[in-house]
Amino acid sequence: MKYYDKLIFELSRPGRSGYSLPASFAPGKGISLPENLRRKSSLDLPQVSEVDVVRHYTNLSQMNFGVDTGFYPLGSCTMKYNPKINEEIASHPLFSGLHPLQPEETVRGAREVIDGLDKALAAITGFRHFTFLPCAGAHGELTGLMIMREYHMARGDSARTKVIVPDSAHGTNPASAHVCGLEIVEVKSRPDGLVDVEDLKPLLGPDIAGIMMTNPNTLGLFEKDIKEIASLVHGCGGLLYYDGANMNPLLGKVRPGDMGFDILHLNLHKTFSTPHGGGGPGSGPVGVAESVLPYLHIPVTSGFHGNFAVMMRAYAYILMLGKENIRMAGPLAVLGANYIKESLKDVYKLPIGSVCKHEFVFDGLLNDGARDDVPGATTLDVAKRLLDYGFHAPTIYFPLLFHQALMIEPTETESKETLDAFIAVMRTIASEAAEDPQLLRSAPHNTPIRRPDETTAARNPIVKA
Numbered sequence: 001m002k003y004y005d006k007l008i009f010e011l012s013r014p015g016r017s018g019y020s021l022p023a024s025f026a027p028g029k030g031i032s033l034p035e036n037l038r039r040k041s042s043l044d045l046p047q048v049s050e051v052d053v054v055r056h057y058t059n060l061s062q063m064n065f066g067v068d069t070g071f072y073p074l075g076s077c078t079m080k081y082n083p084k085i086n087e088e089i090a091s092h093p094l095f096s097g098l099h100p101l102q103p104e105e106t107v108r109g110a111r112e113v114i115d116g117l118d119k120a121l122a123a124i125t126g127f128r129h130f131t132f133l134p135c136a137g138a139h140g141e142l143t144g145l146m147i148m149r150e151y152h153m154a155r156g157d158s159a160r161t162k163v164i165v166p167d168s169a170h171g172t173n174p175a176s177a178h179v180c181g182l183e184i185v186e187v188k189s190r191p192d193g194l195v196d197v198e199d200l201k202p203l204l205g206p207d208i209a210g211i212m213m214t215n216p217n218t219l220g221l222f223e224k225d226i227k228e229i230a231s232l233v234h235g236c237g238g239l240l241y242y243d244g245a246n247m248n249p250l251l252g253k254v255r256p257g258d259m260g261f262d263i264l265h266l267n268l269h270k271t272f273s274t275p276h277g278g279g280g281p282g283s284g285p286v287g288v289a290e291s292v293l294p295y296l297h298i299p300v301t302s303g304f305h306g307n308f309a310v311m312m313r314a315y316a317y318i319l320m321l322g323k324e325n326i327r328m329a330g331p332l333a334v335l336g337a338n339y340i341k342e343s344l345k346d347v348y349k350l351p352i353g354s355v356c357k358h359e360f361v362f363d364g365l366l367n368d369g370a371r372d373d374v375p376g377a378t379t380l381d382v383a384k385r386l387l388d389y390g391f392h393a394p395t396i397y398f399p400l401l402f403h404q405a406l407m408i409e410p411t412e413t414e415s416k417e418t419l420d421a422f423i424a425v426m427r428t429i430a431s432e433a434a435e436d437p438q439l440l441r442s443a444p445h446n447t448p449i450r451r452p453d454e455t456t457a458a459r460n461p462i463v464k465a
């Protein structure tokens, strides 16, 4: 343990102080509090010098891993580096200082940002209009499904109570459908990872409200049969919902509106310049095609105009890149992902070898070092060992289609040197697994916290000593 890993209370020494206040200017002894409100014993605060305080908090800030401290190849969650200028713009006092209850005519600038973002997202996706009410991707899914249900109900089509969800879908898709009161029908993927159109056909009928699809799907593969799927689903009277959380590789290249989708959500906090993760503020705007426009929620922003700072960053990001440059994000991310995939497939199991779009999935180590007397190393062990080498782990055990899933997404902002360093470490870990799997099973060895009980840590976090 490093000296400054100690609790600030352990650094405390009686009488030591990190501040000096001027003598009181108040006349007499200052304000006299009533006896019953006065503290009976002194406040138990740590007594430390200024330098101890500065070191304590600086060290604390570095005990966690962030996208500003290193490569973060988290598949499906798109933890990409976001330009700091967007942060600066969103936190400009002219925007951050707005009061949510200010009269409408005094927030015209903010309204203009929201309208401008609506138009930019409509141009990018091929949809008519957006509601900025949802504050997360899953929230967007629920909103979108409610719009879908409203559409059918308004046509007197109340028997449409089922929604089709591929077996590769993100877990929030079936969860949102369930919360919306819809029954979930699963459609299977083919061995190549794409939705099995033959499995889909018999599921379609007068009880189907629609299908939820992610494209590229959660295996990072482009659903190339999407046009056929759209005409089959529309043919049975259903609608197509696009989970746009994976929209980044398509920016400026392909529009979900042109693929035949009717409703979509985007994750501004993944694709458009707000870091994702940790339950921070998000924005999952929902867009609708012309046919569904009458069912778009009004007002289009949630309380206090939605998560305005997230929207502000997204707008700044889109305007900064512009029409031409935004097209480069996808190809660069796709190139990086395929480069890693091809460089590691001789040491990690690659269940689906086709060209991936921005993320791909390994199914654990090719040689995990298991012997009769020694258990092998798992995907969890690889992920933990990566931390020792200063890389954040990829997404693990998702999608559920593979037992040892290791889902990697490099994002467009990573250089070839960073990708090469990651590849080298992944290869080192593969050799370590073959030679000494125990080294991985007991990893991480160099982090402040080693292997917490992750379920308890997530459900019942103790954030203070």
Ligand SMILES: Cc1ncc(COP(=O)(O)O)c(C=O)c1O
Pocket (backbone or CB within 6 Å): 076, 077, 136, 137, 138, 139, 170, 172, 173, 214, 218, 243, 245, 246, 267, 282, 284
């Ligand atoms: C494909 C997909 N859909 C939906 C979501 C849900 O988004 P959120 O976490 O903002 O609710 C995610 C989250 O990462 C995702 O990857």
